[in-house]
Amino acid sequence: SSETANDPETESEYLEEEYYPENEISPDSSGQKLMLLTSLPESQSTLETWLQEEHSYQECLSVIIPICQCFYYLYQRQWCLVDVIPKLIEIGKPIKFFDLTSAYPIEQKLDYGLLGNYCAVELSSGNPFQESMSTYTVGALLYQAIHQQLPPQDQTLDIKIQPIPQIYQLLKICLSSVPEERFSLSHLLSLLIETRKSFQTTQVQWQVASKSTVGLSTSRLHNEDSYGVQQQQLSNGDTMILAAVADGMGGMSQGDLASQLAIKTVLEQPIPSEFKTVNQYTEWLVSLFQNANQSVTKAVRDGGTTLSVILGISHNLLVAHVGDSRIYLIRKEQICQLTEDHSLVAMLLASGEITYQESLDHPDSNILTKSLGSKPRLSDGYVQDLSRFSQDLSLALEDRDILVLCSDGVWSLVLDTELAETFIKTQPLQAAVDEIIQKVLDNGASDNATILALECCLKKAN
Numbered sequence: 001s002s003e004t005a006n007d008p009e010t011e012s013e014y015l016e017e018e019y020y021p022e023n024e025i026s027p028d029s030s031g032q033k034l035m036l037l038t039s040l041p042e043s044q045s046t047l048e049t050w051l052q053e054e055h056s057y058q059e060c061l062s063v064i065i066p067i068c069q070c071f072y073y074l075y076q077r078q079w080c081l082v083d084v085i086p087k088l089i090e091i092g093k094p095i096k097f098f099d100l101t102s103a104y105p106i107e108q109k110l111d112y113g114l115l116g117n118y119c120a121v122e123l124s125s126g127n128p129f130q131e132s133m134s135t136y137t138v139g140a141l142l143y144q145a146i147h148q149q150l151p152p153q154d155q156t157l158d159i160k161i162q163p164i165p166q167i168y169q170l171l172k173i174c175l176s177s178v179p180e181e182r183f184s185l186s187h188l189l190s191l192l193i194e195t196r197k198s199f200q201t202t203q204v205q206w207q208v209a210s211k212s213t214v215g216l217s218t219s220r221l222h223n224e225d226s227y228g229v230q231q232q233q234l235s236n237g238d239t240m241i242l243a244a245v246a247d248g249m250g251g252m253s254q255g256d257l258a259s260q261l262a263i264k265t266v267l268e269q270p271i272p273s274e275f276k277t278v279n280q281y282t283e284w285l286v287s288l289f290q291n292a293n294q295s296v297t298k299a300v301r302d303g304g305t306t307l308s309v310i311l312g313i314s315h316n317l318l319v320a321h322v323g324d325s326r327i328y329l330i331r332k333e334q335i336c337q338l339t340e341d342h343s344l345v346a347m348l349l350a351s352g353e354i355t356y357q358e359s360l361d362h363p364d365s366n367i368l369t370k371s372l373g374s375k376p377r378l379s380d381g382y383v384q385d386l387s388r389f390s391q392d393l394s395l396a397l398e399d400r401d402i403l404v405l406c407s408d409g410v411w412s413l414v415l416d417t418e419l420a421e422t423f424i425k426t427q428p429l430q431a432a433v434d435e436i437i438q439k440v441l442d443n444g445a446s447d448n449a450t451i452l453a454l455e456c457c458l459k460k461a462n
Contacts, residue, residue, distance in 0.1 A: 040098060041090035048086035051144055057167060060145040061196035066095045067141060068192055071134045072185040079103045080129040082137055083116035104129045117150050122179055132179035135188055139174025142167075142192075151175055166195045199460065204239045204314055204397065206231065207455040209430040211437045215409060215445035224248035224255030225407050225450035226263040226305075232271050240271045241312040245452050247325050247407040249371065250303025258296045258305040258373055265292040266309060278316065278394045282385055285311060285320040289372070289383045296373035304373030308339060308405050310454070316394040317403070321384045322370050326411050328419060329395075330402040335420035338395075340384060342370035365412070399458040402429075409449030413440050429455050 043049055050063065067089075071081050083102035090096040102116070106129055113124040120136035143151045143159075146167060151159050161171045170191060176182055183191065208231075214223040225247050232240045246262040248255030266288050275281055289307065296305060306323025319327055321339040324346070329336045340346065344367040348354045354362065370382065387393055402423050411419075414436060422439075426432035433453050440449045 038098070040088070041096065043087070045090050045092065046087045047084075047089040047091055047095075050091050051086055051141075052148070054148065055145065056199075057146070057164065058196060058199040060142065061192055061199065063091060063095070064138065064142045064145060065189070065192050065196065068138045068185065068189045070095070070097060071138055072189055074100075074103055075106070075131055075134060075185050078106050080106050080131065080134055082114065082123060082129060082133045083119050084137060084141065106130070117153075120179065121153070121177060130179060131185055132182040134185055135174055135182040136179075138185075138188060139171055139182075143171050143175065146171070166198060170195065202315070202458040202460055204312065205457045205459060206239065206241050206312070207429050207457065208243070208453070209428075209433040210450075210452045211430075211433050212450040213437055213441065213445065213448065215448050216441065217446050220446075220448060222256050223448045223450075224250075224259055225409070225448045226256075226259035227405070227450055227452045228263045228267045229452070229454075230267045230271065232273070234273055238314045239312070240273070240314075241454070242266070242271055242309065243403070243405060243452055243454055244307065244309045245325050245405040245407060245450055246308075247306040247323065247409075247448070247450070248303065249305060249368070250300060254300050254303035255305065258300045258303045261295045261299055262292040262305045262307045262372055265295050266307070271311070271313075278318065278392075281311060281313060281318055282320075282393050285309060285318060285385070286378075286383050289320060289322065290378055293372045293375075293378050297376055300373055304368075304371040306342075306368070306407070307372055310403055310405065312397065312454075312456070313394075315397050315458070317386075317397050318394050319384075319386055322372055322378075322382065323368055325405065325407045328404040328406075328416070330404065330420050330423050331398060331400075333420065333424050335416050337416065338386065338389070340388060342384075343368050360412075365408075397456045397458070399456065401456040403454045403456070404451065405453075406451040407447075407449060409445070409447035410436065410440055410451050412447070413443040413445070413449075423453070429453055 074081050081100065081103045085099050088097070088099040090098065109128045110126055113126045115124055118137045118140040120133040123133060140151055146162060146164070159175055161168050174182055174188065208229055210227060212223060212225050212227065214220060225245070227245045230242045234240065244263055244266045246259035248257070248259035250258060269288060272284060275284070292307060306325040307321070308323070308325040308327050309320045310327060311318040319338050321327060322342060324341045324343045327338045329338055344364050345359050345362045347369060349356065349359045385393055386395060404419060404423070418439065419436065422435050423432045426435055433451055436451050437449060
């Protein structure tokens with residue numbers, strides 16, 4: 001038993017566990033102080049380290065906004081934070097403050113002045129603590145994030161601010177030497193959020209290229225294809241674009257007139273800017289097709305036309321289609337047909353009555369099951385939209401998407417894979433279009449051939 005008593009491991013098993021009772025802090029114990037101990041942040045994750053690096057405007061705002069939120073939170077509780085120590089602020093979600101010694105009760109006045117890298121100049125004179133002093137501190141942090149240096153402490157010097165729209169105004173007002181000119185914290189916070197949103201916004205720009213040929217057939221001396229593009233720029237930066245291709249039928253001048261009327265009807269109507277939903281734009285496109293159909297029906301006897309239309313509203317793509325012209329989307333080196341062929345051959349192929357190989361040179365390839373001008377009014381569902389292939393009426397555009405609209409004189413002689421390969425490898429866009437038409441001519445060009453290509457470019461605003 002003596003051996004057991006001298007064994008430290010055995011002895012430790014019999015030590016009593018220490019117990020510290022939990023005592024609730026009563027509401028009337030405001031005079032007592034509660035100390036919270038925690039380890040300081042790693043240097044690589046501090047605001048001090050972050051400020052030494054260059055960041056995008058959006059990244060700068062994403063860090064300054066939660067800092068401003070903290071300042072505003074304290075101000076709502078009658079505290080004014082007038083300086084910061086960046087090495088004691090940890091960047092993350094959420095941002096963590098490890099020091100609030102520069103927070104003072106609002107309207108308190110010290111017997112001495114305060115100086116600091118992020119302190120408003122009026123603090124050096126011992127002025128009472130005001131909300132505008134916190135605004136200055138947030139502005140000084142934003143200035144340092146953008147310029148990689150602190151704003152000058154000497155108020156006699158003009159603060160040089162980069163000419164960045166919105167950010168320039170924010171800094172100019174936040175860092176004003178006149179406290180009354182500065183934003184309130186709530187106003188500053190809303191402006192910071194609004195400014196970040198504007199930098200997150202991407203604007204859509206379009207490159208357009210086109211070419212049409214009558215072809216080489218001795219029986220087709222007139223080009224019955226027509227096409228056109230309409231583009232509108234809104235004041236908020238949004239871009240709206242409408243592009244259309246039509247392939248007329250009827251021989252002589254009838255097909256030519258039919259396709260021209262369809263394109264004219266589609267393009268003469270301005271794109272509505274007041275619509276709020278995709279459904280509204282879809283209904284508007286159908287109404288364009290109804291109007292185009294009426295124009296063709298009235299003016300063209302024994303003739304008609306296909307009509308394929310794309311509508312880009314900011315980042316959203318809509319399509320409307322009747323006939324056997326086609327709309328393709330080329331994205332990330334892949335090509336996808338967004339329209340179905342309204343033709344007898346396509347119907348036979350879908351039913352399994354003919355093979356794909358047989359469809360390529362079928363004798364009835366010119367017979368359409370749908371066209372404009374074939375009936376006085378288009379029935380519901382006559383105009384195809386994107387819901388034919390998915391549940392959505394629109395498709396989100398991506399950077400470098402290429403939309404290709406073409407008549408059957410193009411796609412009957414140039415395979416989908418050849419189209420994609422040409423647009424992927426050939427720049428600029430017009431050169432790719434020219435090369436496609438040359439392929440059509442090299443392959444015999446037995447029909448009129450028209451191609452209209454649009455490349456979507458997404459660019460950050462500002």
